[in-house]
Amino acid sequence: MTDHQSGKGLSFAKRIYLPRIIGTGIGLFCIMPSVAPLNLPLWAWALLLLNALAWPHAAYKLATRSASPYKAEQRNLLFDGLMAGFWTGAMHFNPLPGVTLLSMTAMNNVAAGGKSLFLRGLLAQVAGMLLAATLLGPGLQLQATQLQIYACLPMLTLYPMAVGWVCYRLAIKLADHKKRLGALSRTDSLTGLLNHGAWKDLLQLRFQACKQQQAPAVLALIDIDHFKRINDTYGHVVGDWVLRQLSADLKQTLGENDLAGRYGGDEFCVILPHDSEAPASQTLERLRQRVGDYRNPRLPDLRISLSIGLASFHAGLEDPEDWLEAADRALYAAKRHGRNRVNAASGDAAGKLRLAYPE
Helix, strand or coil, X not given: CCHHHHHHHHHHHXXXXXXXXXXXXXXXXXXXXXXXXXXXXXXXXXXHHHHHHHHHHHHHHHHHCCCCHHHHHHHHHHHHHHHHHHHHHHCCCCHHHHHHHHHHHHHHXXXXXXXXXXXXXXXXHHHHHHHHHHHHCCCCCCCCCHHHHHHHHHHHHHHHHHHHHHHHHHHHHHHHHHHXXXXXXXXXXXXXXXXXXXXXXXXXXXXXXXXXXXXXXXXXXXXXXXXXXXXXXXXXXXXHHHHXXXXXXXXXXXXXXXXXXXXXXXXXXXXXXXXXXXXXXXXXXXXXXXXXXXXXXXXXXXXXXXXXXXXXXXXXXXXXXXXXXXXXXXXXXXXXXXCCEEEEXXXXXXXXXXXXXXX
């Protein structure tokens, strides 16, 4: 069994530990009024106490110390079924406590292993009944006293509540895992920003919102100047550090509603909703200066600069790709003009570019 599977088995054993303690404990009070009039031998009473009070802890130890905790816990559940059948037979098949024990253990098997464990559990229950009839003698008691009825009430109420609580906690945990997996599928593992696909989805949504509401927004593409030279000179470890540093600067510089992602390689992308060109240019100029001013004491010769292309949303854009292309043209114009600058594309039909904050 792999470490991952072993971990799941341990988690399973821990989840079932408390419900088993509760189930065997209240099961003791369910069984005692039914077997008390039957003059059971002392060894049967000792077995009942061990099953009720010691078995949950022994089962937990067996599972957690096993090389295959999940399989060990399934064997424990089959033993639960065996003992439920045994005590049903020992009670001479008294219907209410017997059906209560058998149904609760069957419920555990269905929840833990589906149809396969349920069927194996039924066989274990039948084996337990036969064992009780062999060791204690056969009998049939079809009348339940009022005390026996009341003794079954805790098993019929408290134990399903305990199992329901475990299922609820498991559902919450699974929902949290699903949420985390969803976030991971949308996140770039190196920078922690949105990945290419997730950012393109948001671009589509933002474009439609701007189209419907005629709301302003600015799209920016950011490129690290001469990033290949940084990798070639200092190595990919430093290159990765530069990418993480830029992502951290983006998070600190951008507003709460601004959407940043890693577009690919050394290129980043930002949507600044509800911003016009002027404040967006100022925000990204602050980012450019912040990155340009950064110095690493361990790498005194390392310099980082950014080329940034901006494109404001306007009614003439037909789709998000047009908007992205406008920002891309602005970015490459910034590179042609010497890099390390913010370049904004005008929103007129001609698509002319003008330089913002040239050095």
